Amino acid sequence: MSNNTRFDGLKLSHWKTEIRPDDVVIVRFDRADASVNAFSQASLVELDTLIERLRIDPPKGVVFASGKSNGFIAGADISEFQSFDALGTVDTAIRRGQTTFQKISVLPFPTVAAIHGFCMGGGTELALACDARIASNASSTRIGLPEVLLGIFPGWGGSVRLPRLIGAPAAFDLMLTGRSVTGKAALAMGLVDKVVDVAVLEDTAVEYTKRQIQRPAKQRFIAWATNLWLVRQALAPVLEKQVARKAPKAHYPAPYALINSWRTPMGGGIPKALNSERKGVVKLSATPTARNLIRVYFLQERMKSLGNGESGISHVHVVGAGVMGGDIASLAAYKGFNVSLQDREQRFIDAALGRAATFFEKKVKDSAKRTDVIQRLKGDLNGDAIASADLIIEAIIENPEAKRALYETVEPKLKSTALLTSNTSSIPLVELREHIDRPAQFAGLHYFNPVAQMPLVEIVQHDQMAPETQARLAAFCRKLDKFPVPVAGTPGFLVNRVLFPYMLEAMRAYSEGIPGPVIDKAAKKFGMPMGPIELIDTVGLDVAAGVGAELAPFLHLDIPEQFSTPPEQGKRGKKDGQGIYTWKDGKPVRPEVPKDYKAPDDLEDRLILPFVNEAVACLHDGVVSDADLLDAGIIFGTGFAPFRGGPINYVRETGVDVLLAKLKSLESSHGARFAPRPGWDNPILRTP
Numbered sequence: 001m002s003n004n005t006r007f008d009g010l011k012l013s014h015w016k017t018e019i020r021p022d023d024v025v026i027v028r029f030d031r032a033d034a035s036v037n038a039f040s041q042a043s044l045v046e047l048d049t050l051i052e053r054l055r056i057d058p059p060k061g062v063v064f065a066s067g068k069s070n071g072f073i074a075g076a077d078i079s080e081f082q083s084f085d086a087l088g089t090v091d092t093a094i095r096r097g098q099t100t101f102q103k104i105s106v107l108p109f110p111t112v113a114a115i116h117g118f119c120m121g122g123g124t125e126l127a128l129a130c131d132a133r134i135a136s137n138a139s140s141t142r143i144g145l146p147e148v149l150l151g152i153f154p155g156w157g158g159s160v161r162l163p164r165l166i167g168a169p170a171a172f173d174l175m176l177t178g179r180s181v182t183g184k185a186a187l188a189m190g191l192v193d194k195v196v197d198v199a200v201l202e203d204t205a206v207e208y209t210k211r212q213i214q215r216p217a218k219q220r221f222i223a224w225a226t227n228l229w230l231v232r233q234a235l236a237p238v239l240e241k242q243v244a245r246k247a248p249k250a251h252y253p254a255p256y257a258l259i260n261s262w263r264t265p266m267g268g269g270i271p272k273a274l275n276s277e278r279k280g281v282v283k284l285s286a287t288p289t290a291r292n293l294i295r296v297y298f299l300q301e302r303m304k305s306l307g308n309g310e311s312g313i314s315h316v317h318v319v320g321a322g323v324m325g326g327d328i329a330s331l332a333a334y335k336g337f338n339v340s341l342q343d344r345e346q347r348f349i350d351a352a353l354g355r356a357a358t359f360f361e362k363k364v365k366d367s368a369k370r371t372d373v374i375q376r377l378k379g380d381l382n383g384d385a386i387a388s389a390d391l392i393i394e395a396i397i398e399n400p401e402a403k404r405a406l407y408e409t410v411e412p413k414l415k416s417t418a419l420l421t422s423n424t425s426s427i428p429l430v431e432l433r434e435h436i437d438r439p440a441q442f443a444g445l446h447y448f449n450p451v452a453q454m455p456l457v458e459i460v461q462h463d464q465m466a467p468e469t470q471a472r473l474a475a476f477c478r479k480l481d482k483f484p485v486p487v488a489g490t491p492g493f494l495v496n497r498v499l500f501p502y503m504l505e506a507m508r509a510y511s512e513g514i515p516g517p518v519i520d521k522a523a524k525k526f527g528m529p530m531g532p533i534e535l536i537d538t539v540g541l542d543v544a545a546g547v548g549a550e551l552a553p554f555l556h557l558d559i560p561e562q563f564s565t566p567p568e569q570g571k572r573g574k575k576d577g578q579g580i581y582t583w584k585d586g587k588p589v590r591p592e593v594p595k596d597y598k599a600p601d602d603l604e605d606r607l608i609l610p611f612v613n614e615a616v617a618c619l620h621d622g623v624v625s626d627a628d629l630l631d632a633g634i635i636f637g638t639g640f641a642p643f644r645g646g647p648i649n650y651v652r653e654t655g656v657d658v659l660l661a662k663l664k665s666l667e668s669s670h671g672a673r674f675a676p677r678p679g680w681d682n683p684i685l686r687t688p
Contacts, residue, residue, distance in 0.1 A: 006057050007050075014043040015050055016067050023060040024206050030067025037068055038077040039122045041093060048100040051107070058109050061209025064126060065114040065202055071140070072113075075121025078150070081285075082294050090285045094278045097122060097156035101129040102274065105157075110213075114205035116198050119143045120180065125158040128165060132213045133191065134205045135183030136198040143191060144180030150297060151290030151643070153258035155281035160273040163262060166190045167222035168232070172239055172262075176255050190219045229266050236263040251527050251643050254284055288653065292645030299632035299646070303485060307478030309471055312417065314338060317380070317389035319406060323575060324423055325395030326352030327451035330359050333377035335480050340378050340385035349379040359452065386413040391476065393445055395423040398546040400431050407436055414438075419469055421445035422460075425543065426496050426550040429462035429489035440466035443473055446493060447482075448637060449539060456637040457482045462489040485633040488623045491554040492547065494630065495637035497618060498647070499535075500551045501610035501673075503544065504563065506532035509606060511560045515597065516580055517590040522603045527641025532607060534588055537573035537580050542566055555614070557673055605662050606670065611640075613663060613677045615647035620679025627684050651685050 006025075007017050018026040027050065029037045054062060066072045076097070084090050104111060104126070113127035116136040124145050127133045135141050145154045145162065153159055154175060163171040170189045174181070183195040193213060196204045225231060236259050243255040261280040265272045284290050314337060318329040321343035329352065333339045343349050356377055364370040378385075386392065392410060396402060403422060411420060420442045422432055433439045444460025457477045459470055470486055477484040487494045506519050510533060520531020536544050548563050573579030574586070581588035600606075615634060624630045631646020644650045651659060666674035679685075 006059070007053060010049060010053060012046055012050065014040075014046050017050070019059070020206065022206075024209050025054065025059045025062045026065055026202065026206075027062055028065050028067035029073060035068070036070060037066055037073045037123070038075060039073065039097070040077045040080055041096065044096050044100055048096070048103065051100060051103045055103070055107060058107070061110040061112070061206070062107070063112050063114050063202060063205040063209065064130060065205070066116065069117075071117030072115045072119040073121075073123025073126065074118055075123055075146075076156075078294060078297060082298070084285075091278070091282045094155045094281050097125070098274050098278060101125055101157045102270070104129040105161075105270075110209040112205040112208045114201050115143065115183070115192065116141055116201055118180075121145060121147055121154070121158075122156055125154060125156040125161070128158055128161040132193045132205075132208045133186075134194050134196060134201060134208060135186055135192040136201050137183055137195050138198055139182070141183045142180040143183070143186050144178065145175050146178035146180065148176060148254050148258065149178040149293065151252070151254050151287060151293035152281050152284045153254050153261070153277075155277055157274060157277070159258055159261060159277050160270060162191075163227055164223055166219070168226035168235060168262070172259070175258060176239070176243060190215060190223075232263045236260070251641070252289060253287060254289070257284055289643040292643050292649065295645045295649065296632075296635060296642050299628055299635065300483065302628065303483040303632050303636070304478065306484050306486070307474040307476075309475045311390075311472045311475035311479065313390040313419075313472065313476050313479075315340070315385070315389045316391045316393065317342065317383075317385050318393045318395060319343070319383070319410065320395035320423075321348040321352035322395065324447060324449060324451065325393070326355055327359075327449075328393055328395060328423065328447055329377060330356035331452050331480060334360065334363055334373055336376070337479075338376050340380040340389065342380045342383045342386075346379070346381050349381060353377065353379060383410070383413070386410060387415060389414075389418055391419050391421065393421050393423055398424060398427065398543075398550075400427055403427070403432055404434060407432070411437060419443065419472060421473065423447055424460075426492045426547045428491055429460055429465075433462055433464065439464035441469055443469050444489060444493070445473060445477075446495075448495070449543075454637070455481075455483050456495070456633060457484055458493050458495060458633070458637070459484050459486045460489045460493055461486055483632070483636050485624065485629055485637075487633070488621070490621065490623060492551045494618055494623050494633050496547050497551065497555075497623065498611055498614045498634060499638055500547060501555065501557065501614050502607060503532050503536055504548070504552075504557060504559065505606055505610050505673075507536065507560045507563050509603065510580070514600070514603065515591065515593045517593050518597065518599045519603070519607070520590075522599060523607050526604055526608050527644060529639035533580050537583070537588065540573045540575055541579050542572045602666065602669065605666060609659065609663055609666060609674065612647045612651060612659065613674070616651065616679040616682070616685065617677035619648060619684075620677070620682060648685065652688065656680060656685050 013032045016028045016030055031037050031043055111130040112132045113130045114134050117140045124143055145158050147153050166189050186192040187195045239259050247255055249256050257280045261276045265276050316332045316337045317340045318325050319342045321341050329339045329341045341349055341352060360370050360373050364373055394406060422444050423446055424444055425446060429444055433442050436442050443465050446458040446460055448454035459473050474484040492500060509519050510516055516533040520533050523531045545566050548559050552559050570576050571578045574583045577583045581590060619627055619630050627648040631648050634640045635642055635646050640647060660676055660680060663674050663676050
């Protein structure tokens with residue numbers, strides 16, 4: 001078969017081929033029905049057919065590249081995976097990917113992956129099946145295997161090939177965390193063979209098809225030694241112990257299944273290891289954890305889509321240089337915005353700028369780039385920059401009168417297109433928009449502490465806010481890499497409203513003499529990332545008391561004494577080093593609990609059901625537009641057990657009748673605060 005006719009008769013919708021004069025073939029993935037390359041089953045079938053043709057008529061070499069400028073390959077098409085309705089279908093899909101990539105790995109000529117932009121999941125697995133990998137040095141180039149975040153693990157050969165390439169310790173660091181690495185970091189660990197400018201990426205990849213790839217002896221030894229059967233038996237329990245610190249097996253089985261899949265095979269080489277991998281992934285795909293984590297992935301994508309478009313914001317002015325205001329300002333500067341920071345005294349601004357410098361030093365290692373970031377954040381004691389700002393974020397004390405007084409002085413200085421927002425955590429916006437001349441351009445922009453780490457921002461609405469304002473703010477949030485969720489401007493909005501009964505019940509249990517560590521342990525057993533006592537200290541007892549004063553009357557709840565009065569000076573929680581717990585180096589020092597202490601049998605229900613009860617009420621009251629956005633907001637705003645898919649999904653999976661019976665039992669034992677809230681008759685709670 002001649003080179004000119006090598007691909008005659010192939011009908012390729014998703015792959016494009018180029019035969020170079022030196023008989024090196026460039027195979028570009030360019031999925032026809034999508035803006036992003038993700039493996040569909042149809043594209044895998046095409047690739048398999050193409051590989052068969054190449055095997056029959058071998059070229060001098062093959063380079064796999066992307067036909068799209070935005071990235072290499074994002075992985076498998078998760079929406080297609082979600083639609084599989086039987087284990088057999090999943091088994092077929094996993095087997096197809098494994099078989100195709102195994103064919104690539106044994107082709108009788110050199111194969112090289114040319115990686116630019118995102119290279120995730122199946123994209124990384126294709127690259128691993130090649131003889132060499134070349135990555136671009138662009139900041140957008142990220143390589144990873146994030147499947148564990150979806151409740152499964154790499155199933156197209158990734159869990160087999162990565163440990164054999166870079167050694168088990170480095171491979172499991174990537175696979176068990178789901179994190180991605182830059183081209184430079186990938187080069188350091190041996191995941192790629194060279195990093196070059198994108199302009200010469202394909203040419204360099206072609207060059208690598210013509211040379212003998214010889215990896216450093218030390219890397220080859222580590223890869224060989226850490227995959228010996230006896231070493232696997234010794235290393236696997238160590239890996240499991242590390243995982244157990246963050247992910248209980250009962251809640252997150254995927255990391256443990258991944259380790260077991262790698263540990264188990266004895267002899268048989270790659271085929272036997274691939275068989276172990278396939279069986280493990282197929283089994284995991286049927287678990288509630290995988291189903292719910294995939295659901296969370298799509299909830300995340302939906303929130304991202306809310307921020308599509310342009311914000312028209314380049315200059316942000318923050319009023320209030322406390323912990324929240326200062327951290328909002330530093331994050332905005334880090335993400336590329338010009339930021340001015342105002343407060344009533346210069347010492348508050350200076351303190352915030354000092355914290356920002358520490359943040360920038362941690363985040364930006366290049367000193368020249370760090371200087372640029374630092375210069376984007378400026379103190380502005382008198383508010384001179386207000387007139388040029390596109391967005392004003394007010395982050396002063398939780399006091400309606402103080403906020404309204406500030407708006408009266410700020411609004412006359414604003415340019416016509418500027419947006420005015422408040423970082424209030426609980427005050428209804430109808431109380432704050434009094435005397436505002438342009439309410440259509442006023443909104444809430446509620447961040448969570450710590451600002452740099454918490455992924456959610458609530459865009460708080462009111463009855464006179466313009467839709468354009470919401471759209472611009474959502475786009476601004478996405479530029480900060482935050483997930484925006486629009487919420488009604490009622491007391492507590494969404495996140496604080498559902499958190500408050502949960503935290504309140506924890507404080508009530510604490511006031512009854514149940515030790516804080518016991519309370520925290522019960523919540524974490526359910527799957528919460530942090531116990532409520534630790535959370536209260538983290539939020540701050542002062543902030544919690546302020547939110548309580550706003551929400552308790554609205555929710556008709558009585559507040560225990562510890563929650564009803566502001567804390568003593570210097571005892572506000574984590575930020576002071578002393579609250580309910582003592583804090584050292586940013587971590588709580590929990591008191592010892594007597595070994596014979598037994599927690600009340602109903603403690604977990606006492607904590608979690610008020611949370612779920614209020615989530616149902618929020619859906620009933622229209623705090624968010626639908627159940628999916630409510631679950632998304634709660635998961636990313638509170639950390640609510642992601643493997644449960646959100647509180648509304650938890651109600652559906654557990655059963656309305658089961659949870660109502662528990663609430664009524666708690667009401668009988670502990671009082672009217674456990675009475676079912678309005679909304680439990682909503683048919684959507686019984687929809688699978």
